[in-house]
Amino acid sequence: MSRIVCFGEALVDFLAQPGTAPEAPRAFLQYAGGAPANVAVAARRLGADCDFVGMLGADLFGDFLLHSLQQAGVGTGFVQRTGAARTALAFVALDAAGERSFSFYRPPAADLLFTREHFHNDCFTGAGLLHLCSNSLTGDALADATLHAAALAHAAGAAVSVDLNLRPALWPAGLDPQPRLWQLLQQADVVKLARNELDYLAAGLGSEAAVLERLWRGRLQWLIVTDGAAPLQWQTRQASGSLAAFPVTAVDTTAAGDAFVGGLLAWLAGRGADAANLPALLAERALVANALRQAAAAGALAVTRHGAFAAMPSRAELDHFLQEQA
Numbered sequence: 001m002s003r004i005v006c007f008g009e010a011l012v013d014f015l016a017q018p019g020t021a022p023e024a025p026r027a028f029l030q031y032a033g034g035a036p037a038n039v040a041v042a043a044r045r046l047g048a049d050c051d052f053v054g055m056l057g058a059d060l061f062g063d064f065l066l067h068s069l070q071q072a073g074v075g076t077g078f079v080q081r082t083g084a085a086r087t088a089l090a091f092v093a094l095d096a097a098g099e100r101s102f103s104f105y106r107p108p109a110a111d112l113l114f115t116r117e118h119f120h121n122d123c124f125t126g127a128g129l130l131h132l133c134s135n136s137l138t139g140d141a142l143a144d145a146t147l148h149a150a151a152l153a154h155a156a157g158a159a160v161s162v163d164l165n166l167r168p169a170l171w172p173a174g175l176d177p178q179p180r181l182w183q184l185l186q187q188a189d190v191v192k193l194a195r196n197e198l199d200y201l202a203a204g205l206g207s208e209a210a211v212l213e214r215l216w217r218g219r220l221q222w223l224i225v226t227d228g229a230a231p232l233q234w235q236t237r238q239a240s241g242s243l244a245a246f247p248v249t250a251v252d253t254t255a256a257g258d259a260f261v262g263g264l265l266a267w268l269a270g271r272g273a274d275a276a277n278l279p280a281l282l283a284e285r286a287l288v289a290n291a292l293r294q295a296a297a298a299g300a301l302a303v304t305r306h307g308a309f310a311a312m313p314s315r316a317e318l319d320h321f322l323q324e325q326a
Contacts, residue, residue: 002128042262
């Protein structure tokens with residue numbers, strides 16, 4: 001089994017609760033979250049060896065997130081703490097279909113203060129997979145650290161996974177995200193895009209074909225495009241295909257994509273995946289189908305529950321769900 005490293009933000013999601021009466025004050029429940037931290041928890045729940053790397057505030061929310069990661073079994077030995085900024089917060093509202101909308105309290109935030117100097121020398125020793133997303137590109141120093149992490153991972157022989165997870169509200173006004181997004185995408189061996197993210201990239205380059213051509217010019221070995229309840233599309237350098245989503249009733253879609261990626265990386269880690277052997281694993285269509293089926297099942301189960309860390313299924317729950325679907 002290969003080790004997974006997830007780098008980026010951990011934050012606290014405050015999930016809006018339905019009012020008990022028209023005049024009652026609005027209530028919010030505290031949940032642990034943050035895209036790369038969610039992926040680490042999702043993969044760990046499925047049996048993978050995972051470390052989270054990032055910066056938390058030296059505050060009660062940072063304490064809560066650190067405890068939540070440790071309680072989930074995620075390694076936190078490379079987590080940094082700071083008193084110079086508070087831990088990031090997000091307030092989450094859900095519509096009747098469980099679709100979420102965010103109000104972020106970032107910046108300022110502790111995770112933005114992580115620099116390349118904060119990486120421990122042993123961070124990527126023995127790692128087979130590094131996972132990143134675009135939320136760690138929104139600050140200059142953190143963007144530099146993110147791209148440096150990809151370089152360190154490649155030097156250590158690890159494959160890099162990127163879930164774009166684009167949140168336009170987090171980007172500074174006047175800063176075009178596309179140049180940094182492409183810097184990150186061209187360092188990725190595995191890329192997961194939501195359909196609207198592919199459309200966003202296509203608007204910048206002029207067409208979807210131009211996006212695909214540029215992606216395949218880089219290190220990319222596996223591209224997956226998800227589209228909510230619609231079938232996902234995938235491509236490797238040898239083949240392509242689609243997979244129907246599992247039919248479930250969604251109550252909270254907050255961490256659906258992170259659960260999907262966690263399921264995917266857990267499957268890869270279980271087969272010792274790294275940069276060297278990833279192409280051989282992806283050459284077998286049956287293995288690709290099994291990996292995507294596990295990832296889709298993890299994402300489906302996550303949307304049937306509230307929260308992010310709290311929504312991630314265990315191995316037993318995932319296996320039972322897949323048996324039922326079979």
